[in-house]
Amino acid sequence: xxxxxxxxxxxxxxxxxxxxxxxxxxxxxxxxxxxxxxxxxxxxxxxxxxxxxxxxxxxxxxxxxxxxxxxxxxxxxxxxxxxxxxxxxxxxxxxxxxxxxxxxxxxxxxxxxxxxxxxxxxxxxxxxxxxxxxxxxxxxxxxxxxxxxxxxxxxxxxxxxx
Numbered sequence: 001x002x003x004x005x006x007x008x009x010x011x012x013x014x015x016x017x018x019x020x021x022x023x024x025x026x027x028x029x030x031x032x033x034x035x036x037x038x039x040x041x042x043x044x045x046x047x048x049x050x051x052x053x054x055x056x057x058x059x060x061x062x063x064x065x066x067x068x069x070x071x072x073x074x075x076x077x078x079x080x081x082x083x084x085x086x087x088x089x090x091x092x093x094x095x096x097x098x099x100x101x102x103x104x105x106x107x108x109x110x111x112x113x114x115x116x117x118x119x120x121x122x123x124x125x126x127x128x129x130x131x132x133x134x135x136x137x138x139x140x141x142x143x144x145x146x147x148x149x150x151x152x153x154x155x156x157x158x159x160x161x162x
Contacts, residue, residue, distance in 0.1 A: 012093035015129050016083075026088035027051055027081045030148070036089040041097075043158040045085050047105070049150050050077035059149040063112025066151055071114075072121035074152040075104065079122035082156050083129065090160060098159035099126050099136040105153040108142045115140045122154055 010018070027048060029035055037044045050057045050073075062071045087093050104119035119140040127135050136157070146153050 010131075012096060012129050015131075016093070019128060021080070021129075023080060023084045023087060024052065026084040028054060030054075035085045038089065038160065041160050041162045042100070043086060043089060043096075043160050045082055045154075045156045045158070047147070047153040047155055048078050048081045048085060049146075049148065050074040050152055051081065051150075052077065056148050056150045058151050060151060061107045061109050061112075061145075062114070062118060062151050063109040068114050068117050071106065071118035071151055074150070075106075075118050075121040075154070076125055078152050078154045079125040082122075082154055083125075086156075086158060093129065095161045096130060096134070096158050097161060099130055099134050099156065100159050101138070101155075101157040102126065102136045103139045103141070103155040105141050105143050105146055105155075107144065107146045107149075107151045112142065115142045118152065122152075 027035060033046055035046055057077050058066060058074045060066055083093060086096065102122060104122060106115040106118050123138060
């Protein structure tokens, strides 16, 4: 692969191996929806939670039950689930040509303002796997509550090979 700046870049699948990341099976929808939908060369991933197995790893809000570092861990787990869902849909993460958009919903109490630091854990994992030149635009929102009481939900849009 060659980056937009002409530099040779490693494939996403190779980067996962170099980072010693073994992805768990893709998350299973917890309701009447699907985890991913592709239309043309866009792959939409629904709200991905920090679940392991079929269970939330964290239940609570940032600034109340959890601190920034625990929130970052929740965001990283959700981002790993994003990668699993994308790979499950595409067959290989090497088919991703760009991470277009990342939206991070962070459940917080009213006095927590470090949502961007929590979301950075997801952005950093995507950067480490896909490369700096494929980083997305990002929206980070603090909310009162999220499904199953989890502290983080990620929504991601990928551009993929046609």
